[in-house]
Amino acid sequence: MNPRRLPVFAAAVFLSGWTAAFADAPPGSPAPDFTLPDTHGQPHSLSGFEGRVVVLEWINPDCPFVKKHYRSGNMQKLQEQFTARGVVWLAICSSAPGKQGHYPAAEWNTLLEETGSRATALLLDPDGTVGLAYGAKTTPHLFVIQADGRVAYNGAIDDKPSVNPDDIPGARPHLAEALEAVLAGEPVPVARTTPYGCSVKY
Amino acid sequence: MGYVASMKPATPILALAILAGNARAAPVRDGPVQADLISEVAAVAPGKPFTVAFRMTLDESWHAYWTNPGDSGLAPSLDWTLPEGFSAGDLQHPPPTAIPTPPFMTYGHEGEVLFLVTLTPPPVLEADSVTLRAEAEWLVCRDFCLPGSAQLDLTLPAGPAPAPPHPVHADVIRQARENLPRAPADWRIHAEASANRYRLLAQPLGDAPETVSSAAFFPDSPEVILPAAPQVFQSAGNGFTLEMEPAAGGDSFPARLSGVLILQGPAGRQALRVTAPFSKSAPSDITRTERNAP
Numbered sequence: 001m002n003p004r005r006l007p008v009f010a011a012a013v014f015l016s017g018w019t020a021a022f023a024d025a026p027p028g029s030p031a032p033d034f035t036l037p038d039t040h041g042q043p044h045s046l047s048g049f050e051g052r053v054v055v056l057e058w059i060n061p062d063c064p065f066v067k068k069h070y071r072s073g074n075m076q077k078l079q080e081q082f083t084a085r086g087v088v089w090l091a092i093c094s095s096a097p098g099k100q101g102h103y104p105a106a107e108w109n110t111l112l113e114e115t116g117s118r119a120t121a122l123l124l125d126p127d128g129t130v131g132l133a134y135g136a137k138t139t140p141h142l143f144v145i146q147a148d149g150r151v152a153y154n155g156a157i158d159d160k161p162s163v164n165p166d167d168i169p170g171a172r173p174h175l176a177e178a179l180e181a182v183l184a185g186e187p188v189p190v191a192r193t194t195p196y197g198c199s200v201k202y
Numbered sequence: 203m204g205y206v207a208s209m210k211p212a213t214p215i216l217a218l219a220i221l222a223g224n225a226r227a228a229p230v231r232d233g234p235v236q237a238d239l240i241s242e243v244a245a246v247a248p249g250k251p252f253t254v255a256f257r258m259t260l261d262e263s264w265h266a267y268w269t270n271p272g273d274s275g276l277a278p279s280l281d282w283t284l285p286e287g288f289s290a291g292d293l294q295h296p297p298p299t300a301i302p303t304p305p306f307m308t309y310g311h312e313g314e315v316l317f318l319v320t321l322t323p324p325p326v327l328e329a330d331s332v333t334l335r336a337e338a339e340w341l342v343c344r345d346f347c348l349p350g351s352a353q354l355d356l357t358l359p360a361g362p363a364p365a366p367p368h369p370v371h372a373d374v375i376r377q378a379r380e381n382l383p384r385a386p387a388d389w390r391i392h393a394e395a396s397a398n399r400y401r402l403l404a405q406p407l408g409d410a411p412e413t414v415s416s417a418a419f420f421p422d423s424p425e426v427i428l429p430a431a432p433q434v435f436q437s438a439g440n441g442f443t444l445e446m447e448p449a450a451g452g453d454s455f456p457a458r459l460s461g462v463l464i465l466q467g468p469a470g471r472q473a474l475r476v477t478a479p480f481s482k483s484a485p486s487d488i489t490r491t492e493r494n495a496p
Binding site: 022062063064065099100132137138161162163164194195196197198199201202 | 273274275276303304305306308339341343345346347348349424425430
C-alpha cells in the first residue's frame with residue numbers, strides 16, 4: 001500500500017461525513033420537507049402548504065444584518081406585501097441552545113410583536129436539522145419554494161452585503177424579484193445568489 | 203549642553219517628522235477593535251504616491267474578514283474624503299487565514315491587521331499640510347458578530363520631494379507590503395476540473411524551491427469552492443497538487459481559479475496570487491471514485 005494515499009483516503013471519509021451534515025437546496029430541486037413547531041407550539045409542515053408559494057427566512061434577531069432589515073422595516077414590508085398575495089412566509093431560527101439568537105417561544109412572541117413581524121409563523125429549529133438540510137448559511141438566508149414544491153430561489157435578500165440600512169433603497173431586491181417572477185409564473189431572473197449575513201449559530 | 207547643541211542643526215527631515223507628530227490618526231476604539239491610520243511618509247510630496255495603512259487591532263478571539271469572507275462575513279471598507287486632487291487606490295488585504303466555525307469556514311484576519319492603500323497627491327500642493335479622512339466600516343465576529351466604524355483623520359505636512367519616510371511607520375508598512383501575495387514567478391500553476399473536484403497543480407520552474415509541506419487556496423469570489431470542505435494536499439514530484447470541492451451552487455463554471463495560494467514550508471508561510479486557467483482533466487479521475495465509494 002502506498003502510504004501517500006492515506007491522507008487522501010482519510011480526507012475522503014471526512015468529506016462524505018461533512019457533506020451529509022450540511023446539504024444544499026439548489027434552485028430546481030425538490031425542497032426538503034420538514035415539520036417544525038412555531039412559537040405557539042403549533043406544528044407546521046412544508047408539505048402542508050402544497051400549492052402555495054412559501055418563503056423560508058433564516059433569522060437571528062441579534063445579528064446586525066437581520067437588524068438592518070428589521071429596524072428599517074424592509075423585512076416586515078416584504079412580509080406584508082407578499083403574504084397579502086397568498087404567500088406563506090416562514091421565519092426559521094436554527095440558533096442552538098446557548099448560542100446567539102436562541103430564545104424560548106414566549107420570548108420570541110414578545111420579540112415578534114416588538115419588531116412588527118408579518119411572517120406567517122416563526123419556526124423553532126434548535127437542533128439545526130432543517131437549517132442543515134437546506135444549507136442555510138447566514139441570517140438572513142432566503143429561499144422561495146414554488147407551488148409545486150421546488151426551490152425557485154436560494155440566496156440573499158438583495159445585492160448589497162452591508163449592515164447599513166441606507167444601502168437598502170439602491171439595492172437590487174433579489175428576493176422580491178424572485179417572488180414576483182414566481183407569482184407571475186415566469187422564470188426567476190437570478191435564482192441563486194450568495195447570501196450575506198452572520199453565520200447561522202448551529 | 204552637548205545635547206542642546208546637537209539639536210540646533212536639526213535636519214529638515216527630523217523637523218518634519220516632529221511636525222508630523224505620529225503621522226497617525228488618533229486611534230479609535232469601537233468594541234473589540236482599535237482602528238487607526240498610519241503613513242509611510244512623514245510629509246507628503248506633490249505628485250508622489252505614498253502608502254498608508256488602515257490598521258485594525260482586534261481583541262483576542264475576534265476576527266475581521268477577507269475580500270471573500272467564505273461562508274459568511276463582510277470585508278471592511280474605507281470611504282475617503284481627500285483634499286482636492288488626491289486619489290486613493292483599493293484596499294489591499296493581507297493574505298487570509300482560514301477560520302473554522304463548524305459547520306462553516308470563514309476567511310479572515312486576526313490580531314493586528316494592516317490594509318494598505320496607495321494615495322496619490324496632485325502634482326502641485328499649495329497647502330502646508332493635508333488632512334486625509336477615512337470613514338472605516340467593518341464587521342468582526344467570534345461566536346457572534348459586531349459591526350463597527352471609525353472616522354480617522356490623518357494630518358500630514360506637505361513638503362518638497364523626496365517625501366521623508368516616517369521613522370517608525372515606514373518599516374511597519376514595508377513589512378506589511380512584503381507580506382502581500384506576490385506573483386508566483388518560480389512556479390507553474392494550472393487548474394483542472396472534473397465532475398466534482400477542482401485541482402490546482404503546481405510545479406517549480408527551474409531549480410526546485412524549498413519543499414512545500416502544505417498549501418491552502420482562497421478563491422477571490424464566493425461560490426467557487428465549498429469553503430468548509432477539506433482541501434487535499436499531495437506532493438507530486440518537486441511540486442504538489444491541491445484538490446478542492448466545487449461550490450454546488452455556482453451559476454456558471456468559472457473560466458479560471460483565481461485567488462491566493464498560501465504555501466507552508468521550512469522557511470515559513472508565503473502567499474502567491476494565482477490566476478490558473480482550467481483544463482479538463484481525464485474522466486478516470488481517482489478522487490471521484492474514492493469520493494463516491496460508500
